[in-house]
Amino acid sequence: xxxxxxxxxxxxxxxxxxxxxxxxxxxxxxxxxxxxxxxxxxxxxxxxxxxxxxxxxxxxxxxxxxxxxxxxxxxxxxxxxxxxxxxxxxxxxxxxxxxxxxxxxxxxxxxxxxxxxxxxxxxxxxxxxxxxxxxxxxxxxxxxxxxxxxxxxxxxxxxxxxxxxxxxxxxxxxxxxxxxxxxxxxxxxxxxxxxxxxxxxxxxxxxxxxxxxxxxxxxxxxxxxxxxxxxxxxxxxxxxxxxxxxxxxxxxxxxxxxxxxxxx
Numbered sequence: 001x002x003x004x005x006x007x008x009x010x011x012x013x014x015x016x017x018x019x020x021x022x023x024x025x026x027x028x029x030x031x032x033x034x035x036x037x038x039x040x041x042x043x044x045x046x047x048x049x050x051x052x053x054x055x056x057x058x059x060x061x062x063x064x065x066x067x068x069x070x071x072x073x074x075x076x077x078x079x080x081x082x083x084x085x086x087x088x089x090x091x092x093x094x095x096x097x098x099x100x101x102x103x104x105x106x107x108x109x110x111x112x113x114x115x116x117x118x119x120x121x122x123x124x125x126x127x128x129x130x131x132x133x134x135x136x137x138x139x140x141x142x143x144x145x146x147x148x149x150x151x152x153x154x155x156x157x158x159x160x161x162x163x164x165x166x167x168x169x170x171x172x173x174x175x176x177x178x179x180x181x182x183x184x185x186x187x188x189x190x191x192x193x194x195x196x197x198x199x200x201x202x203x204x205x206x207x208x209x210x211x212x213x214x215x216x217x218x219x220x221x222x223x224x225x226x227x228x229x230x231x232x233x234x235x236x237x238x239x240x241x242x243x244x245x246x247x248x249x250x251x252x253x254x255x256x257x258x259x260x261x262x263x264x
Contacts, residue, residue: 029254034071037062040240040256047226049262052086054220056209059240060120061254063202070125070135072246073200076190080241082258083184085224087177089117091214092221095145095156101170105141105160108168117221118144120206122159126199138163138199142206147172155187157206159195169195182238185222196247228262235260 026039041058095112120142125135140161147156157171176186210221228235239258245251
């Protein structure tokens with residue numbers, strides 16, 4: 001049977017935790033019966049008024065329904081991060097796809113640790129063969145590696161679940177950078193058919209952060225400044241926007257706000 005009660009408790013726990021976190025603001029949107037809770041966090045909170053400093057960006061979401069029925073299957077997603085954040089992967093090693101798929105979390109880290117730029121967790125609902133009509137909740141680890149497809153940089157989102165049997169998939173996120181508009185860094189992906197056939201991805205928490213050295217210089221995968229107006233220390237802004245497309249054509253997006261304190 002569907003673990004609707006456990007998912008409801010998990011969602012309430014997520015919202016309660018975010019309410020106690022000054023740097024994170026939860027956003028809940030609903031379209032008909034479909035509901036999405038989105039959260040985001042930028043750390044550290046104190047950033048230079050001019051220039052940038054290394055940061056970590058956390059983004060997470062939970063997909064559910066108002067009547068606790070099974071949500072439609074997620075088909076594709078897009079995560080957009082505020083343009084005041086800068087992406088830098090100069091000199092970062094590229095992880096070969098076969099090194100992480102198929103692979104356990106331990107094996108993927110052993111093969112591509114030098115390409116790691118983030119990590120997190122995921123939740124999915126699966127139906128075992130011969131038990132259609134009943135779904136089971138499972139979850140596991142999400143690892144994010146710098147990869148390459150057709151000589152273009154991408155992020156490999158490798159997910160691994162040991163239950164009910166060891167399974168791994170890779171979500172390929174296309175990286176796009178924009179110079180104009182609210183959002184400057186865009187991660188977009190279509191979930192592989194094998195993943196959609198296995199189950200329905202209903203929740204993800206990911207944290208992007210990586211400090212490394214290249215040719216004697218320090219680099220950060222993500223850096224940001226605090227665009228507070230002159231004379232003000234605090235700046236509020238749209239931290240991230242997440243957009244989702246589901247089987248059947250339903251689309252839904254949500255935005256989470258953030259704030260920072262300028263130094264200097």
